[in-house]
Amino acid sequence: MTALAERLSRLLARIAGFAILGSALMITVEVVARKLFATSLIGADEISGYILAITVTWGASLALIRRAHVRIDVVHAQVPAALRSVLDLVALVSLLSVTLLFAWFATRLLRTNIRTGAVSNTPMEVPMWIPQSLWVAGWWVFAAVTLIVIVATVGALIRRDLPAAQKLSGVRGALEEAGEELADAKSRR
Amino acid sequence: MLLTALLLLLALIALSLPIAAALGVLGVVLDRAYGFLPFYQAAGEVAWTNSSGFLLMAIPLFVLLGEIMLRSGIADAMYDALAKWLGWLPGGVMHANIGACSLFAATSGSSVATAATIGTVALPQIERHGYGPRLFLGTLAAGGTLGILIPPSVNMIIYGILTNSSVPQLYLAGIIPGLILAALFMAAIVAISILKPEVAGRRVRYTWSERLSGTLGVVPPALIFVLVIGSIYGGIATPTEAAALGVVGALGIAASRKRLTLRMITEAVEGTVVTTSMIMLIIVAAYFLNMILASIGLTTRLNEFVSALGLSPIEMLIAVVIFYIILGCFMETLSMMITTIPIIAPLMFSLGFDPIWYGVLMMILIETALITPPIGLNLYVVQGVRGQGPMSDVMMGALPFVVAMAVMIVLLAAFPGIATWLPNALLD
Numbered sequence: 001m002t003a004l005a006e007r008l009s010r011l012l013a014r015i016a017g018f019a020i021l022g023s024a025l026m027i028t029v030e031v032v033a034r035k036l037f038a039t040s041l042i043g044a045d046e047i048s049g050y051i052l053a054i055t056v057t058w059g060a061s062l063a064l065i066r067r068a069h070v071r072i073d074v075v076h077a078q079v080p081a082a083l084r085s086v087l088d089l090v091a092l093v094s095l096l097s098v099t100l101l102f103a104w105f106a107t108r109l110l111r112t113n114i115r116t117g118a119v120s121n122t123p124m125e126v127p128m129w130i131p132q133s134l135w136v137a138g139w140w141v142f143a144a145v146t147l148i149v150i151v152a153t154v155g156a157l158i159r160r161d162l163p164a165a166q167k168l169s170g171v172r173g174a175l176e177e178a179g180e181e182l183a184d185a186k187s188r189r
Numbered sequence: 190m191l192l193t194a195l196l197l198l199l200a201l202i203a204l205s206l207p208i209a210a211a212l213g214v215l216g217v218v219l220d221r222a223y224g225f226l227p228f229y230q231a232a233g234e235v236a237w238t239n240s241s242g243f244l245l246m247a248i249p250l251f252v253l254l255g256e257i258m259l260r261s262g263i264a265d266a267m268y269d270a271l272a273k274w275l276g277w278l279p280g281g282v283m284h285a286n287i288g289a290c291s292l293f294a295a296t297s298g299s300s301v302a303t304a305a306t307i308g309t310v311a312l313p314q315i316e317r318h319g320y321g322p323r324l325f326l327g328t329l330a331a332g333g334t335l336g337i338l339i340p341p342s343v344n345m346i347i348y349g350i351l352t353n354s355s356v357p358q359l360y361l362a363g364i365i366p367g368l369i370l371a372a373l374f375m376a377a378i379v380a381i382s383i384l385k386p387e388v389a390g391r392r393v394r395y396t397w398s399e400r401l402s403g404t405l406g407v408v409p410p411a412l413i414f415v416l417v418i419g420s421i422y423g424g425i426a427t428p429t430e431a432a433a434l435g436v437v438g439a440l441g442i443a444a445s446r447k448r449l450t451l452r453m454i455t456e457a458v459e460g461t462v463v464t465t466s467m468i469m470l471i472i473v474a475a476y477f478l479n480m481i482l483a484s485i486g487l488t489t490r491l492n493e494f495v496s497a498l499g500l501s502p503i504e505m506l507i508a509v510v511i512f513y514i515i516l517g518c519f520m521e522t523l524s525m526m527i528t529t530i531p532i533i534a535p536l537m538f539s540l541g542f543d544p545i546w547y548g549v550l551m552m553i554l555i556e557t558a559l560i561t562p563p564i565g566l567n568l569y570v571v572q573g574v575r576g577q578g579p580m581s582d583v584m585m586g587a588l589p590f591v592v593a594m595a596v597m598i599v600l601l602a603a604f605p606g607i608a609t610w611l612p613n614a615l616l617d
Contacts, residue, residue: 010459013466017458020249020465027250027433031426045243045429052249052465053241056473059466062459068467069207070524074564076205087205094206098213098474102232109233132237171205184259184305 002168005148009061012141016055023048043124050131057138060099061145066172069095073171081162088169089153096146103139110136191490194219194482198528208524212474216481223485232477239476240469243429247346247356249465250432254341254439256457258296258413259306261443266406267292268310273403276393280378282314283328283390287374290332291367295339296413296439301559304333304567308574321388324381326575327586330567331374331593334556338549339367341417341435344526346428347472348551351530354544356428357421361612362545363552366601370553373593381589409442422615468523475527488532495536502540503602509533510554510598517558521566526555549608550601557594560587 023044030044063069076087112118113128120126149168156165197218201211220229239245268289275284289307308329315325337344340360349356382389395403417435420426426434443449482488500508516525530551537547559567562584572583601607 013459013462014455017455017462020253020461021436021454021458023246024250024253024433024436027430028437031420031430031434035425045246048246048429049241049243052246052469053237055249055462056240056466056469059462060470063463063466063470066463068463069209069470070467070521071205071207072202072520072524072564073205074519075203090204091206091210094201094210094214098210098217101213101217101229102236102473105230105233106236107233108230109237131241135237 001148002152005061005145006065008141009065009145012058012138013062016051016058019051020055023051043122046120046122046124046126050126050135054131054134054138057135057142060138060142064095064142064146064149067170068172071171076171081166084170085153085157085162085165088165088171089150089157092146092150092153092169096143096150099139099143099146103136103143106132106136106139190223190485190487191494193222194487202520208521208528209470209474212471212478212528216474216478219478219485219487220481223487224481226484228481228484229477231480235477235480236473240473242350244346244350244356244427245469245472247429247432248343248468249461250429250436251341251343251346252464253457253461254296254413254417254432254435255302255343256460257436257439257443257454258293258410259302260453260457261409261439261448262446263406263409263442264289264293264306264310266403267410268307268406270403270406272314272393273395273400276395278375278379279382279389279392280324280375281318281320281390281392282311283320283325283378283382284375286311286325286328287332287335287371287378290329291335291339291371292407292410294333294336295341296410296417296435301333301566301570303336304329304570305574307333308571312574315390318391318393320390321385322575322578323582323586324378324388324589325390325586326571326583327588327590328374328378329574330560330565330571330583330587331590332371333567333570334559335367335371337555338363338370338552340364341428341432342552343468344523344552344555345548347468347523347526348530348548350472351475351527352534352538352544352548354548358545358612358616359548360418360421360428361615362549362608365611366549366553366597366607369600369607370556370593370597373597374590377589377593412442413438468527471524471527475531479531482532491532492536492539502542505537505540506542506602509537510550513551513554514557514561517554517565518561519564520558521564522555522558525558526551543605543609545612546601546605546608550598553594553597553601557591560591 026044027048033039071091076084110129110132113132118128120128153165153169198215201214217229268285271285271288272282275288276282278284290303293307294303311329315322340363345359346356349359413435416438417431420431420434421428538544559565562568568583568587572580
């Protein structure tokens with residue numbers, strides 16, 4: 001289940017990432033066209049704005065799996081391992097509740113916009129449901145992935161497999177993060 | 190109400206909740222406790238309007254630019270060029286550490302990645318030329334922090350968005366302080382090398398032809414800098430568009446060095462999305478919290494409280510600097526910025542401080558936070574690159590540069606023109 005969640009998260013993040021790269025190219029074309037031909041081809045600014053909003057929700061799951069959502073471990077690092085796992089679970093549950101809050105009210109916004117047929121306030125008049133439904137889907141996937149990580153962590157704790165639980169949901173401490181930056185820097189050379 | 194909110198926030202953060210979740214939970218709790226309407230129901234609108242803007246798009250694009258530059262294999266040649274030019278100074282290639290970090294920083298918005306990349310290239314020099322490890326490690330940790338002061342800078346974009354100030358002006362304002370701070374770092378190295386010759390290592394001298402031929406190594410980062418900064422001030426591009434041009438330029442550089450592969454791009458975009466999503470979730474949650482703070486009247490209460498203290502602007506400034514230095518010892522810098530700026534910056538503006546000047550001050554305070562123990566991420570990165578010896582070496586080695594930063598803060602307060610002159614001269 002966690003393997004599936006990880007694959008889905010990576011897929012979503014890659015799609016969003018290539019969309020960001022695509023908007024870099026699109027914006028460049030627009031800048032050059034504006035400079036050379038004094039025309040604006042496409043609403044690159046509007047489209048890339050939507051891509052960003054979608055990226056935020058589509059990338060959040062992979063960020064969770066990589067434990068990239070920042071947590072302050074001043075206290076966390078000082079307490080015994082068992083208590084640390086409790087804190088990790090509290091952290092995940094708080095993240096799930098806030099995500100559900102956003103997912104719920106984002107869905108409500110989407111439904112209102114579908115009902116009223118809202119379009120963007122630009123020459124393109126993009127129907128808001130198009131970017132917003134992708135964005136809302138990202139919120140729900142993020143909530144589902146968070147739930148899966150919670151279940152997997154509880155499972156690991158029941159098996160008394162503390163290292164596995166830490167790997168799923170522990171704080172990526174400064175030392176660990178530094179080690180990863182370093183491994184990256186070395187692999188790039 | 191003020192005290193409750195503050196204590197609750199500290200408690201949630203101390204519980205090691207993800208920062209975005211801590212801000213969201215605090216918002217809902219305060220709203221239920223003090224709000225007369227269920228403001229939290231606006232969460233959907235707040236999240237959408239604050240994550241779909243074109244200026245915000247500059248964040249992922251600059252992150253992507255940095256990710257591609259890191260993978261384009263330019264660090265070695267660049268470091269080599271700077272070592273040839275700066276190695277004759279007392280303190281030898283430690284000056285190249287500062288120089289390479291500032292130059293690399295100019296193309297990448299991340300202090301941590303800068304320290305890791307230059308650190309990996311530079312560390313073999315300790316043994317080769319007999320440097321005192323402490324000071325050498327300190328130069329790497331401190332040099333890496335210049336990344337957020339010298340444009341382009343992701344942190345400055347976030348500041349600009351949170352305070353509604355002009356990113357082009359902020360970028361211009363950061364250049365002179367960035368150069369002065371780099372010069373202060375180098376002066377500190379020279380001073381220590383003269384006082385304690387045993388840590389200064391060997392100076393390395395090269396002929397002029399060696400220097401000139403090595404200089405090619407600084408061309409790629411210089412190109413990106415000119416492309417990004419030049420297109421903004423040439424009136425061709427907005428900051429977001431300049432970032433997009435930078436991404437295309439970086440792809441070109443990577444391609445010319447045969448580093449452009451599908452795998453490399455995939456890794457770069459994945460890293461970009463994870464970083465962007467992490468930053469933006471905190472921003473969205475911070476906007477949600479601020480909407481609630483304003484609607485329950487806490488922002489007004491805070492303003493009244495501060496004006497009742499009757500502090501003069503200078504006293505207030507000193508209090509804020511001390512606050513950030515202490516907070517920076519414990520808190521990760523990005524979350525520190527996003528949680529505090531929307532509340533503290535408007536207070537400072539109302540006391541008459543210039544938003545652009547204050548932005549530069551914030552960047553230097555954040556740099557300080559990156560190298561003050563116990564939670565200074567750059568210290569850990571450099572220690573990780575080194576892979577041996579006690580952590581205290583790095584902390585001690587970074588100390589002279591913390592002093593240099595304090596000097597810079599005093600200079601900036603005494604002569605605000607350091608930051609404001611260039612943007613005023615060029616943009617009016």
